[in-house]
Amino acid sequence: MSRSALVGNVTAMLEDAGFTVSDRCAIRPKSFDVAARRGDDLVLVKILGNIDAFNEATGHEMRRLGSYLRATPLVIGLRSRDEDLKPDVVYFRHGVPVFSPDTAYNLFIENVPPLIYAAPGGLYVNIDGDMLADEREDREWSLGQLANELGVSRRTVSKYEDGMNASIEVAMALEDLFEAPLTSPVDVLDGADEVHETDPTPDDPDADPDDEEVLTVLTRAGFRVHPTLRSPFKAVSEDEDDRSSEDVVLTGNSAFTKAAEKRARIMSSIGHVAQTRSVYFVDHAKQESVDGTALIEREELAEMRNAEELREVIRERSKREEAA
Numbered sequence: 001m002s003r004s005a006l007v008g009n010v011t012a013m014l015e016d017a018g019f020t021v022s023d024r025c026a027i028r029p030k031s032f033d034v035a036a037r038r039g040d041d042l043v044l045v046k047i048l049g050n051i052d053a054f055n056e057a058t059g060h061e062m063r064r065l066g067s068y069l070r071a072t073p074l075v076i077g078l079r080s081r082d083e084d085l086k087p088d089v090v091y092f093r094h095g096v097p098v099f100s101p102d103t104a105y106n107l108f109i110e111n112v113p114p115l116i117y118a119a120p121g122g123l124y125v126n127i128d129g130d131m132l133a134d135e136r137e138d139r140e141w142s143l144g145q146l147a148n149e150l151g152v153s154r155r156t157v158s159k160y161e162d163g164m165n166a167s168i169e170v171a172m173a174l175e176d177l178f179e180a181p182l183t184s185p186v187d188v189l190d191g192a193d194e195v196h197e198t199d200p201t202p203d204d205p206d207a208d209p210d211d212e213e214v215l216t217v218l219t220r221a222g223f224r225v226h227p228t229l230r231s232p233f234k235a236v237s238e239d240e241d242d243r244s245s246e247d248v249v250l251t252g253n254s255a256f257t258k259a260a261e262k263r264a265r266i267m268s269s270i271g272h273v274a275q276t277r278s279v280y281f282v283d284h285a286k287q288e289s290v291d292g293t294a295l296i297e298r299e300e301l302a303e304m305r306n307a308e309e310l311r312e313v314i315r316e317r318s319k320r321e322e323a324a
Contacts, residue, residue: 017108051077059094113185222307
């Protein structure tokens, strides 16, 4: 299957699952292919035939964007090396959850989350430690008795009850012993970090020298500016005094060319899904917006006194396009 067909299939699956999906980020380099929202859940999805193509720089960018946009970064792929990804298993690459289209279908369409995740050493599951302790105490078994049944140490059983995860073999043995479900699913959207230790969110990269002037003006106007390296936008800007999603602004900056217009359209689509605003700074513009992305000339920006004035201009120019 070609990557384009795979992207189309995954996008259709997300739409069938009730997600609003952005236009595909058909530019390079790109950290994610589509943004998708269902209710309060916003995901940034990278779609790959072979997940080995997902490198550290892209993983770091997706994790940063997840933090800025209050989104979950995900990779949906077919295989690693020459081996297909196992169904209903969550893998991790550079701190980002990775799984197959079949797993995505079960999660998003069937509402059946995966139970298994891959980590160094094999496949693991989450053990409900409180339930395990209750079942053991109901049987009036000591930690040592259960340890003997499992062929592990007493200390290991104690760790299971304290929340340590277990191999599939141990989990199956526990459920056979107690004839009760003792595993809990991997919460991909909210709790993936609980089953996979990750480093803190990577620091912001340095801004492109061509963007420094605009980003400096935004900072002086009261925005916290996060430069990006592999996104359709050059930065994500947050109002220092208001962290609501509507005051997060996807920010672009370049001469107003056909390529810039294409980026502005993609930014608008992503902003619609992510519930953010978008703005593109240009030298000269004959129009005020592109599909809801406000266009502001650099000279206008330099004359603005604060973040509120900038936000108002962005709102007004976006509204005019919507009204048109």
